[in-house]
Amino acid sequence: MARILTGIQSTNIPHLGNILGAILPAITQSQNHAHQSLFFIADLHSLTSIKDAGAIHRHTLSVAATWLAFGLNPENTWFYRQSRVPQVTELAWYLNCFTPYPMLANAHSFKDKSNRLSDVNAGLFTYPVLMAADILLYDANWVPVGKDQIQHLEITADIARSVNHRLQQDVFTIPEALINDHHALIPGTDGQKMSKSYQNYINIFLPEKELRQVINQQIITDSSLLQDTKDPNSNVICQLIELVAGTARANYTRQKLLQGGYGWGHAKTDLLQAILEIYAEPRQRYNYYMNQTTELETLLQKGEARAMAYAQLKLQQLRQALGYNG
Ligand code: TYM
Numbered sequence: 001m002a003r004i005l006t007g008i009q010s011t012n013i014p015h016l017g018n019i020l021g022a023i024l025p026a027i028t029q030s031q032n033h034a035h036q037s038l039f040f041i042a043d044l045h046s047l048t049s050i051k052d053a054g055a056i057h058r059h060t061l062s063v064a065a066t067w068l069a070f071g072l073n074p075e076n077t078w079f080y081r082q083s084r085v086p087q088v089t090e091l092a093w094y095l096n097c098f099t100p101y102p103m104l105a106n107a108h109s110f111k112d113k114s115n116r117l118s119d120v121n122a123g124l125f126t127y128p129v130l131m132a133a134d135i136l137l138y139d140a141n142w143v144p145v146g147k148d149q150i151q152h153l154e155i156t157a158d159i160a161r162s163v164n165h166r167l168q169q170d171v172f173t174i175p176e177a178l179i180n181d182h183h184a185l186i187p188g189t190d191g192q193k194m195s196k197s198y199q200n201y202i203n204i205f206l207p208e209k210e211l212r213q214v215i216n217q218q219i220i221t222d223s224s225l226l227q228d229t230k231d232p233n234s235n236v237i238c239q240l241i242e243l244v245a246g247t248a249r250a251n252y253t254r255q256k257l258l259q260g261g262y263g264w265g266h267a268k269t270d271l272l273q274a275i276l277e278i279y280a281e282p283r284q285r286y287n288y289y290m291n292q293t294t295e296l297e298t299l300l301q302k303g304e305a306r307a308m309a310y311a312q313l314k315l316q317q318l319r320q321a322l323g324y325n326g
Pocket of ligand 1: 005006007008009010017018019020021022042045130131134135143144145146147148149152183184185186187193194195
């Protein structure tokens, strides 16, 4: 049975890029009953950037609520918090000792973060190794992710091959990234990659009024007059409508803009309406789960017990191979 695994960091409420790039493709895969799905909240990775206990706790709940809002079925999915299966940190140590330093020093996500952030800690540097441990601990075959994670998946596969080779046994399954070409790189309101680190993300769970404000204020449009014809490609509005609600709906707005007599404000309202309509149910379910944290806790603990049982066996096998048993 193929294993599908992916994680979302709890650094914020998941944004539209996380949802379209990872959560929805992962849930679609999980509906194939020939697969075993493992979806988790990467709350240990969050510590590389957040040191506030309250924020980590709140965001962990919101990532969990988002998974459930978009249809994760806890009956057939192992749904867990990374920090609650601490075997992953032991595995990360073993993997660290098989990871060449230059491989991490050259990782572009580290280079990018170390240029941008003031807190350049060692956790940020070894981030890809913990991610490799997340994946290799459970023998995942497929990892649905956005384009920004491709290099991390390559590093994971390299580490797995290296351990198998050095230990002369197939301890680890070699995983592959599962990338949906259309949704691999969702643009933010400024046209750059949508990211928590930039002020360009859309939180689709905001109340309508605040969501309208985000769309109106963050998407910068030219100063053409209402009657002017407009280039639909001069900003991301139509692209985002297409990603959320499909081509037909985006083409409607594109046509109107090309004809003239249709302002950027109208186009922004089209985007707002698309989000409110298409995500009406997930928005409701998200609020439901955010108010039912006891239910969330119970669901997660069930997933954590399943994940831990597997993790313990895997580590036993590895300890044996490394000479730490018996
Ligand atoms: P994170 O939380 O930064 O992102 C979660 C997922 O969302 C995808 N994503 C995007 N996809 C398309 N367009 C975007 N603009 C966009 N922004 C984010 C990311 O590619 C990712 O799939 N390192 C991971 C978390 C992680 C993980 C793992 C993932 C930890 N361990 C093991 C898979 C397997 C990350 O940065 O997530």
